[in-house]
Structures are given as structure tokens and as C-alpha cells.
Amino acid sequence: MNISKKDLQNKFSIFLIFRMNWSQLKDHLQKEYDRFLELQNLLSSSEILENSEKFKELSREYYRLENNIEKIKEYLKKLKSYEEVLEILKDENSDKNLIELAIIEKQELENFLKENELEIESLFLEPDPNNGKNIIIEIRAGTGGEEAALFVSDLFKMYSKFCDKMNFILEILSMTETGLGGYKEIIFSVKGERAYELLHLEAGAHRVQRIPITESNGRIHTSAVTVAVIPEAEENDFEIEEKDLRIDVFRSSGAGGQHVNKTESAVRITHIPTGIVVTCQDERSQHKNKAKALKILRSRLKQIQEEQHHKEMSNLKKNQVKTGDRSEKIRTYNYPQGRVTDHRINFSVYNLDEFMNGEILPMLEELLKYEKLKKLEEFQKKQIMKV
Numbered sequence: 001m002n003i004s005k006k007d008l009q010n011k012f013s014i015f016l017i018f019r020m021n022w023s024q025l026k027d028h029l030q031k032e033y034d035r036f037l038e039l040q041n042l043l044s045s046s047e048i049l050e051n052s053e054k055f056k057e058l059s060r061e062y063y064r065l066e067n068n069i070e071k072i073k074e075y076l077k078k079l080k081s082y083e084e085v086l087e088i089l090k091d092e093n094s095d096k097n098l099i100e101l102a103i104i105e106k107q108e109l110e111n112f113l114k115e116n117e118l119e120i121e122s123l124f125l126e127p128d129p130n131n132g133k134n135i136i137i138e139i140r141a142g143t144g145g146e147e148a149a150l151f152v153s154d155l156f157k158m159y160s161k162f163c164d165k166m167n168f169i170l171e172i173l174s175m176t177e178t179g180l181g182g183y184k185e186i187i188f189s190v191k192g193e194r195a196y197e198l199l200h201l202e203a204g205a206h207r208v209q210r211i212p213i214t215e216s217n218g219r220i221h222t223s224a225v226t227v228a229v230i231p232e233a234e235e236n237d238f239e240i241e242e243k244d245l246r247i248d249v250f251r252s253s254g255a256g257g258q259h260v261n262k263t264e265s266a267v268r269i270t271h272i273p274t275g276i277v278v279t280c281q282d283e284r285s286q287h288k289n290k291a292k293a294l295k296i297l298r299s300r301l302k303q304i305q306e307e308q309h310h311k312e313m314s315n316l317k318k319n320q321v322k323t324g325d326r327s328e329k330i331r332t333y334n335y336p337q338g339r340v341t342d343h344r345i346n347f348s349v350y351n352l353d354e355f356m357n358g359e360i361l362p363m364l365e366e367l368l369k370y371e372k373l374k375k376l377e378e379f380q381k382k383q384i385m386k387v
Contacts, residue, residue: 022113026079028124029072036065036072068123075113075120082109122372125379130231133196136173136299137229140185142205144223147212149182151333152225154356155206156186159199161358168192173292174280180213187296189232196231201367203229204330211335220336224329232295233302240298246270249286269293276300345370 039062042048048055065072088094088102139155141148163170169191176184190199207224215221248268266281267289278297280289331342333352340355340363341348347366349355355363 022079022082025117025121026076029076029079029120032065032123033069033072033076036062036069039065064127071116071120072123075116078109078112082106082113085109118369118372118376121376121379125372125375128197130196130200132193134189134191134232135195135199135229136187136189136232136296137199137202137227138185138187139183140226140228141183142224142226144208144221144225146178146180146182146214147208147221148223148225149178149184150180150213151206151208151223152183152186153181154208155225155227156183156188158356158358158360159188159190159202162360163190163192163358165358165361166192166194166198168195172282173296174278174282189295196229197368198361198364200229200231201364201371202227206331206333207329208333209335210333230299230303233298240271240294240301244272246272247290265289267293269297271297271301274301274304342367 039058042058043055043062048058085102085106088098089106094102137159139152141152144151160170162168171189171191173187173189175186178184205224205226207222209220209222211218212221212223246269248270250266250268265284265286266279267286268277268279269290270277276297278293278300280293280296283289283292330344331340333340333356335352337350338352339348339350340352342363345366347363349363351359
């Protein structure tokens, strides 16, 4: 390279700015690593071993760090190497050949640090307490009449195919069918280790633009459906008092089936204190319908309890879905253009057919990345306020 040592040093002096940010990150990572080593010693001490509650608390912290410790060690090593390279570039006595090698190494290290920065910083975020939980998804027709009901069915099929690809277990809990094969509403559970993590951001109003099968003039209509995603509550998460329930049984009604209107298998449960009503009629057994209805009710009540804990004034599900009006959209499915756009992240894909066949993971990953960035912004603001 035909360039002077001084020019090289001036050219790369701007990268010292990065050093301050990455130096702070290094301090955080070093504290995490030191804490991991400290926990190793604490968990083997007789004092902690004799205190079951403290042992449980420290074990949870240890396993959280253990899952990330190799990433932390690798990033710390790269940060140290990066600092050494910058020192070489700063030093006026550095050999020209050494500077040229340092430039190449600096670029490689910087690429690694930038590419992995988001993932590393995410390690400092408080884990979502609902991660790892199963979920209940409720899809309801909003504006658009029968076309909205048909799109409820399309979305349900989309999520079903996605669950198959991810080896999640999907179970229909309740549904209300319409005459043309759509659903006024459908409620189903999804079981899987990453079910909540991947699907919780699906909550909101989904808008569809297409020519309905009921449209004889070929005009494009806009309809909307609402999606709510609720972490499934376990029995020990939320206890329901029998005295707070009114349980009614009645004959099932629907599109057909030998059991329809012959036995009182359908169950309606009203939670008297809150007025929440849940109805299930899809099983032949009254006992099974009651169990499904209680599962939905328990999750809704647990959700309200968590909202109150965080001092939120309105029901989270209402925040998620609002009114189902076309203007309150998080995502648009435009059939004439073959396009799906998520308006929260301004991200579009032009493979609508594949998307509706369950190929939604790329979109979900972009949403998770956006969510991490927002959480990191809040985390960084808090760190600045502490300084």
C-alpha cells in the first residue's frame, strides 16, 4: 500500500468513537462473566446449599448466564483484540507494515462486533416471563361481513401450516362457523417451546385487500380481522373459585354433525366478578367442552391480573385488537399485488401465496428484531439515567 503511516492513523482515528460504546459494553459483559464465576462458587457453598429458596433463586440466575457464557467470552475476546488493534493505529511509533496488518484485522473484528452487537446487548434484557409458555390465539371477523369471516379461515389455515412446520401442537378450542365456510371467530391453543416468542406479535388488526368470492363485479374490497394472543395460564397460575362461576349447558348448534341439537354438550361459563363469558361446543362431551372453556377463561383472567400488576388501565386484548376497524391495522395482505406488509416495521414480502401457506418465519424474525431494538433503546436510556 502506497500510503504514509500518518495518513493511515488519521484515516482510522474516527473509529476511536466506537471504542467508547464498545468499552461500555465490555464492562457490562465483564460484570456478567464475573458474576457467573461468583455464582459457581456460591452454589457449591454449604450456606447456600442449606437455604433451598436462595439456592433456587441463584440457580435460575446461574442457568441464565450459563446459556450465554460462551457468547460472552467470545465477544469479550474480540473486544480485547479490537482495543489492541486501535492502540497500534494510535501509536506514532508503530511500524508501517504492522499498521497495514492492523487495518485488515480491525475491519474483520469490526464486522464481527457489529454483526453480533444486537444479540449480545439483548443478553442484558430482562427475559419475557411468558417465553416458553403455550398460547391461546383468538381470531375474529371485523369489518367486511362474510369476506372478513372467510379471511379468518384463511389466517387460521396459515397459522396451522406454520405450526406444522415448527412442530407445534395446535388444538381448536372454540369456533363459530358461517355459511360460506368462514368463521365469525375461532379460538385455538398452540403448544411449543417457542410458541409465545414467535407468535405474540401477531396480535392486532390484519387487513385484507382482494376480490371476494361474493363480488360479481370484480371489485377489490378491504376487510379486517382481529387477532389476540394470550399466554396460556396453568391451573396453578390462577385459581378460579367455583362460587364465581355460572355454568350453563345447552344443545350444540353449527354447520352439522350427528350430535348437533341432540345432546346438551355445549357449555357456557360466565365469570361473575368480571362478566367474562366463554362458550365451547365443539366436542361431543360436555366434560371436554367445560375443560376447554375453563382453559380459555383461566388465561383471560390471568392476563387481566398481569395487566393490573403492571398498572395498565385497559384490557390487553382490547389494546391488541382495538375495534377491528380497517384503519387500525398492523398488517395488510394485498392479493392483487401478491404483497404482505407489516406496518409496524415497514417490511414487505412479495410471496403472498407462500406466506399464506405458513412461510411466515422471516416476517416473525424481523418483528422480533424490531422488538429487541425497542427494548434495547429503553435499556440504554435507563443506563444513561444511572450515569
